[in-house]
Amino acid sequence: MTELLRIEDLATHFFTNRGIVRAVEGVDLSMAKGEVLGVVGESGCGKTVLALSVMRLLPASTARIVRGTITFDGLSLLELPDEEMRKIRGSRISMIFQEPMTALNPVFRIGDQIMEAVHAHRKVSKKEARDMAVEMLTRVGFPAAEKRINDYPHQLSGGMRQRVMIAMALILEPELMIADEPTTALDVTIQAQIVSLLKDLQSSLGTSILFITHDLGVVCEIAERIAVMYAGEIVEMASTEELFSSPLHPYTLGLMESIPPDDLPSMRDARLRSIPGSVLLLSQEVKGCRFQERCSDKMSKCSHGRPLLCEKKPGHFVRCWKYE
Ligand SMILES: Nc1ncnc2c1ncn2[C@@H]1O[C@H](COP(=O)(O)OP(=O)(O)O)[C@@H](O)[C@H]1O
Ligand SMILES: [Mg+2]
Structure with a gap:
């Protein structure tokens, strides 16, 4: 251990x-x-x-x-x-919170927020970050990730927002x-x-x-x-x-x-x-x-x-x- x-x-x-x-x-x-x-x-x-x-x-x-x-x-x-x-x-080390709405920025598309989390730590192209975001969203059970990556947080249900938070928290494999x-x-x-x-x-x-x-x-x-x-x-x-x-x-x-x-x-x-x-x-x-x-x-x-x-x-x- x-x-x-x-x-x-x-x-x-x-x-x-x-x-x-x-x-x-x-x-x-x-x-x-x-x-x-x-x-x-x-x-x-x-x-x-x-x-x-x-x-x-x-x-x-x-x-x-x-x-x-x-x-x-x-x-x-x-x-x-x-x-x-x-x-x-x-x-x-990453963290997810009780209320994903407070952790997500309401004025940015979810895909951009996930990609920003990637860019903050990794030198990857925009395309690569986007592919990573789509892959992770799919992995957390986000339907039609390719398309809905352009949604804003308020367009999602509470459960879907928490999935976005989980995707964001895990995308760099902490x-x-x-x-x-x-x-x-x-x-x-x-x-x-x-x-x-x-x-x-x-x-x-x-x-x-x-x-x-x-x-x-x-x-x-x-x-x-x-x-x-x-x-x-x-x-x-x-x-x-x-x-x-x-x-x-x-x-x-x-x-x-x-x-x-x-x-x-x-x-x-x-x-x-x-x-x-x-x-x-x-x-x-x-x-x-x-x-x-x-x-x-x-x-x-x-x-x-x-x-x-x-x-x-x-x-x-x-x-x-x-x-x-
Ligand atoms: N910013 C703060 N200023 C003063 N006291 C705080 C602050 N944040 C939390 N506390 C106090 O610290 C204690 C523990 O809070 P917290 O960790 O949020 O509890 P839990 O997450 O277990 O519900 C509580 O008594 C709370 O009132
Ligand atoms: Mg608490």
């Missing part, structure tokens, strides 16, 4: 008028080449900020990576000059694609099509995917391994099978209990909202475990020290005092 991405003790904070928001607070994870890793957690737990930290696309005025390292194929991303990072972004809730804005049937498309492309191109979602039903269909995130931290990480068959962290258990057990393959709507309490305010300074206020197994220890992410079984990590 070759490691592609390693994130160590990453902390990304926002410095706002109303105080510090600790959006990502000590995240450790690694991904192998060709792996699909799911990151799952409720809205506001820091998933997008984690992704933007890897891409180095955080709002410069308020956000700062205060600690940690991100290593991609041996390169220390946080230390790279901006110019080097720009070369990596789009060509070796080693890593970060997919941030790529199916959340789509209806259920289209969601399933996009997930299966990503699966197919992943296996044919060998791209690693960091698949971010708040939806356990979606993530279990594509990810080989899952990291569960809560309030800026990873609280549990294991292979998908292991996580579903023996979840350990009280938060993960809560997530699983919200899903009827015989409904696993079709639990797309198992949104993570049935756990009592609300997500910790990330502006609060916390002593001890960040989940303690919502935890049904809270012990006195939990309000004193922060538990570490420990390997409870081979490959199965959990951050909870119950298991230390």
Whole structure:
């Protein structure tokens, strides 16, 4: 197994008028080449900020990576000059977002936008870039690509726009694609099509995917391994099978209990909202475990020290005092 991405003790904070928001607070994870890793957690737990930290696309005025390292194929991303990072972004690491309409420029034809992504990184002729765009669009299931390459984004359905985004993200065959809730804005049937498309492309191109979602039903269909995130931290990480068959962290258990057990393959709507309490305010300074206020197994220890992410079984990590 070759490691592609390693994130160590990453902390990304926002410095706002109303105080510090600790959006990502000590995240450790690694991904192998060709792996699909799911990151799952409720809205506001820091998933997008984690992704933007890897891409180095955080709002410069308020956000700062205060600690940690991100290593991609041996390169220390946080230390790279901006110019080097720009070369990596789009060509070796790409990202797709929840709402493709915000990422596509409404005034340019989709073909031109895809070709521009090619020209930004490769010295190819216009004809070659266009051929590449048509080929990639066809590959992502875009009908009549040769003709519809001239469409504007508003002429396409949400699902087709997401296919365009995927084509643009994969056209230079990056080693890593970060997919941030790529199916959340789509209806259920289209969601399933996009997930299966990503699966197919992943296996044919060998791209690693960091698949971010708040939806356990979606993530279990594509990810080989899952990291569960809560309030800026990873609280549990294991292979998908292991996580579903023996979840350990009280938060993960809560997530699983919200899903009827015989409904696993079709639990797309198992949104993570049935756990009592609300997500910790990330502006609060916390002593001890960040989940303690919502935890049904809270012990006195939990309000004193922060538990570490420990390997409870081979490959199965959990951050909870119950298991230390
Ligand atoms: N530009 C910003 N300024 C201040 N706080 C932010 C900003 N962007 C995100 N946050 C905060 O960071 C936390 C994590 O946000 P985010 O990563 O978007 O969550 P998720 O993607 O898991 O829903 C949230 O509490 C959010 O309010
Ligand atoms: Mg998000």
